[in-house]
Amino acid sequence: MDRLSLNQKTTEHWSVEEAVAGCVEAGIGWIGLWREPVAATGLEASAEAVRRAGIRVSSLCRGGFFPSATDADWERALADNRAAVDEAVVLGTDTVVLVCGGIAGGDLDRSRRQVEEGIGIVAPYAAERGVRLAIEPLHPMFCADRSVIVTLGQALDVADRLGHDNVGVVVDTFHLWWDPDVWDQIARAGERIFAYQVCDWLDPLPDVLLGRGMMGDGVIDFRPFTDAVQAAGYRGPIEVEIFNEEIWNSPGPAVLATMVDRYERLVKPA
């Protein structure tokens, strides 16, 4: 259990304090935070709640959303990413997850260039503050509206071209399981894996955004994923991040109990 982390999106209706208390109660030592609930609780109050509870913040979601149709949008995106870095520092985490953003202005190629340029601009700012930027390739069904970065290989190509030590990737089973090339790309990623997130793919898919599943309820085989990220050298926290309305509407403690059980049986490194 020393690596299990509750990404607070899994318990969407809990405040930061409630999620922290839930982790303590369940014996979970890490939490992945989202900026909106952190803002609702207050940044300092969230940091204090985590500190007082003696748990650690595995990552902050999310920076990104770089593609912009106007100069004003572009400047806003850069400012927002710098703010995410600042918030990560206060919260005591070294990792900001980047959901890079969908197509802006109808131009996929330019949107992809903007993602790369944006990360390149924010990376030195983050590095000065000891923060790493973790590019999260999202499932290709989100290419239009959430992330023009859709494969691990593509994310690593971006990281390679930028060449900043503090730019790496997220390996998320939900987004990557279908990719025949994913094992080679995880090996290629090596120490550039900054976060490992798990949840399952339900079949049939109940909903594009909110139909993710608890590990064991879908088609993903987690063992090879955990083995591959371990073999690549990853030893950090393992976040469970589940967007699922049914789970969100279930009692939090029961969700965490199931999560711990499934993690132990299906995900935990050998």
Place this chain on the structure above:
Amino acid sequence: MDRLSLNQKTTEHWSVEEAVAGCVEAGIGWIGLWREPVAATGLEASAEAVRRAGIRVSSLCRGGFFPSATDADWERALADNRAAVDEAVVLGTDTVVLVCGGIAGGDLDRSRRQVEEGIGIVAPYAAERGVRLAIEPLHPMFCADRSVIVTLGQALDVADRLGHDNVGVVVDTFHLWWDPDVWDQIARAGERIFAYQVCDWLDPLPDVLLGRGMMGDGVIDFRPFTDAVQAAGYRGPIEVEIFNEEIWNSPGPAVLATMVDRYERLVKPA
């Protein structure tokens, strides 16, 4: 217009005779047929309707669905693919589209091996009858339930390893537009492109299966796709295949009129 083809899935509620009549009325010289409506009309009657109208059959959908959890399922899948080949011969088309099938028995890797093995078994049978098998990589959101083949590169890897002249691929814009590697893979495909299908990706996506869009209503830029398949040497029919309940419930002649207009403006080779 000499290359435009109506894939009859676009006019789901039309019988074969109605779809053929609709093509004649709209001046469309090709039709892509599906086995279920062909069976409903009768195989010979369908072939006769097409012949009498003087139009040509661009492809028959669909073979595939190879992954099988039992020996009985496997034998049924092979028999069904041979039947698809036989039906293509009667209908006068040289191309059977393969929707390869989703995960059987919870084993993605075995399912992928079964796809390759199945195509390898059916290919000589098809070759003797002058029929080509066109592997259609489907969007990764269909990996669990419809096709474990999800990228053009993966489809070409299968075709390469099998090494049969009559095994190639389908390029479908809906399934492939998100892939940063698609241009290189279309060039690699060259003469192994056996079919080119178009429809748009709507944003937001109304439905995983039935939310495809008329060209121009979504985010896909068709010009580079047409240019790429042309540059690869493809000179065959261009099928419009749209799974969309709203379009299905619209009057067929109006759908075809819009389809012709959008094809002329957005898709047609220069």
